Amino acid sequence: MKSKPNPDVSALFEALFRRWGPQYWWPARTPFEVIVGAILTQNTAWTNVERAIARLRVARRLSPRALRAAPPAELAELIRPAGYFNVKERRLRAFLDRLFADFDGRLDRLFALETPRLRETLLSIPGIGPETADSILLYAAGRPVFVVDAYTRRALVRHGWAAPRAPYDELARFFTDRMPRDTQRYNEYHALIVRLGKEQCRTRPRCEDCPWRFALPPGGPRGAAGSRSP
Numbered sequence: 001m002k003s004k005p006n007p008d009v010s011a012l013f014e015a016l017f018r019r020w021g022p023q024y025w026w027p028a029r030t031p032f033e034v035i036v037g038a039i040l041t042q043n044t045a046w047t048n049v050e051r052a053i054a055r056l057r058v059a060r061r062l063s064p065r066a067l068r069a070a071p072p073a074e075l076a077e078l079i080r081p082a083g084y085f086n087v088k089e090r091r092l093r094a095f096l097d098r099l100f101a102d103f104d105g106r107l108d109r110l111f112a113l114e115t116p117r118l119r120e121t122l123l124s125i126p127g128i129g130p131e132t133a134d135s136i137l138l139y140a141a142g143r144p145v146f147v148v149d150a151y152t153r154r155a156l157v158r159h160g161w162a163a164p165r166a167p168y169d170e171l172a173r174f175f176t177d178r179m180p181r182d183t184q185r186y187n188e189y190h191a192l193i194v195r196l197g198k199e200q201c202r203t204r205p206r207c208e209d210c211p212w213r214f215a216l217p218p219g220g221p222r223g224a225a226g227s228r229s230p
C-alpha cells in the first residue's frame with residue numbers, strides 16, 4: 001500500500017469517531033475557565049490542571065476580576081499542582097492585564113474581535129503560543145480554527161504527511177485545507193486526536209489495533225523505529 005499524498009481527513013475523522021465517539025470537550029464550565037485551563041495545561045498533564053482549577057474554584061477565583069485581585073503569591077500557590085506555577089502565574093496575569101487594559105476586563109469585548117484580529121491579539125500576549133491561542137479560539141470563543149498539538153504532529157509525521165519540523169500553521173492547514181470550516185467538527189477532531197495520541201500513537205506506536213492503521217505508509221510508521229518518538 002502506498003502512502004497517500006492527499007489523505008481523506010474526513011475518513012480519518014470517521015475512523016476515530018467510530019472507535020471512541022464524542023469526547024465532550026473542552027472539560028470546563030465557562031469560557032474563562034477554558035482560557036485558564038489552556039494556559040495551565042502547557043507542559044503538564046490535564047489531571048494536574050484539574051486539581052489547580054478545583055483549587056481556584058474553591059477559592060472563588062474563577063472570574064477575570066477575582067483572579068486579577070489575587071496577590072501573586074496566593075495565585076501561584078493555588079495553581080501549584082499544574083507545575084511551573086511561577087511562570088504560569090505570570091502568564092495568567094499577562095492575559096488578565098491585556099483583558100483589562102484593552103477590553104475592560106470583559107471576555108465578550110475581547111471575543112467581539114474578528115478571528116484573525118483575535119488570534120493576533122492572543123498571540124501578542126507573553127506566554128501564549130499558537131496551540132494555546134487556538135485552543136482559546138476554538139473552545140472558548142467557538143471559532144473554526146484547528147488546534148495542533150504534539151500528538152497531532154507525531155501522528156502526521158509517522159504517516160508521512162508532514163515533516164518533523166513543519167511549522168504549526170502548515171500542520172493546521174493539513175486539516176483546514178481539506179475540510180469545511182466547522183467549529184463542532186474541529187472541536188471533536190482535535191479531542192479525538194488527543195485520544196489517539198494517548199491510547200495508540202504513543203512514544204511506542206500501537207498500530208496493530210489503531211483506527212488510523214488503514215492509512216499507514218508502506219513499511220509502517222515513519223520515524224518511530226519501534227520505540228522512538230519522531
Ligand code: SF4
Pocket residue numbers: 155158159196200201202205206207210211212213214216221
Ligand atoms: S499508532 Fe500507528 S497507525 Fe495509529 S496513528 Fe500512530 S502511526 Fe498511525
